[in-house]
Amino acid sequence: MTLSVPGRLPTALTVAAAALLTGGTVAWAAPAPATPRAAAAAPDIPVANVKAHLARLQSIATANGGNRAHGRSGNKASLDYVKSKLDAAGFATSVQQFTSSGRTGYNLVADWPGGDTGHVVMTGAHLDSVSAGPGINDDGSGSAATLETALAVSRTGYHPAKHLRFAWWGAEELGMVGSRTYVNGLSAADRSKITAYLNFDMIGSPNPGYFVYDDDPALEKTFQDYFTGLGIATEPETEGDGRSDHAPFKNAGIPVGGLFSGADYIKTAAQATKWGGTSGRAFDRCYHQACDTSANIDDTALDHDSDAVAYAVWTLSS
Ligand code: TRP
Ligand code: CA
Ligand code: ZN
Secondary structure (H helix, E strand, O other): OOOOOOOOOOOHHHHHHHHHHHOOOOOOOOOOOOOOOOOOOOOOOOHHHHHHHHHHHHHHHHOOOOOOEOOOHHHHHHHHHHHHHHHHOOOEEEEEEEEEOOEEEEEEEEEEOOOEEEEEEEEEEEOOEOOOOOOHHHHHHHHHHHHHHHHHHHHOOOOOOEEEEEEEEOOHHHOOHHHHHHHHOOOHHHHHHEEEEEEEOOOOOOOOOOEEEOOOHHHHHHHHHHHHHHOOOOEEEOOOOOOOOHHHHHHOOOOEEEEEOOOOOEOOHHHHHHHOOOOOOEOOOOOOOOOOOOOOOOHHHHHHHHHHHHHHHHHHHO
């Protein structure tokens, strides 16, 4: 925030007078920037808040037969939790229902009022787990980081130039059913308004890597810039083409980006050298298993990737 006196620069006299009047310290107010709209800095996402959402998703799974899978009670309970947080924060939420394998599934879409609705920056993660376990890394991690980023938009009173939309998909584990249903339901005009779709599916892997989707060069660079600032080397995500909810968007011609910390592939020695962790072991040994619990998370990767989500949302929408 830059404080300035409208129409003039503060002189030494006015600054000194203000200090006399307030009895306070003389604070130098920088001149107003030449550009009318300064890009707002992205907030640091508190990883403790992201972990609190994960703890909640874990309890939901525990109370509902150990999973949050499509067509099971834990899936709807997960949606109700995320929706209540967004409603309380001032988002306009809507639930899209669909049927897959004879069971009802849900997409939750949350719009932040304001911004140019002709230019939509959309962020998403899938809220269903496999039936084998609670799905805390896959994809509680992306769901929680997306939720906390949305809540940070509200908390900071962010007024982006572009319109922000967030989504939590159903039935990704059945073949991206929810996200495909959403994209198929958009008119050509509405599709063309989405300038970027950012996907976060597995961003807290216990033996983590820092993979950036390489689908769109500009979106890829946005994430790379963030990690360069942290001094962390990234690699292009090449495993996942077609393996998560960005695929239906990409197929519809929408630019996509995202992050991934690794699933069942094995970390190489070179990767362990740059990222730490254990070479010769999977990035996530509990991928699609019962042990994908709250214990199956690397807090540092979750923190960096959550901050990168916010950085991208702010940078691309301001
Ligand atoms: N949910 C995805 C899946 O079950 C997770 C995944 C595996 C993934 N590999 C990926 C997501 C690569 C993005 C990129 O297949
Ligand atoms: Ca953080
Ligand atoms: Zn997933």
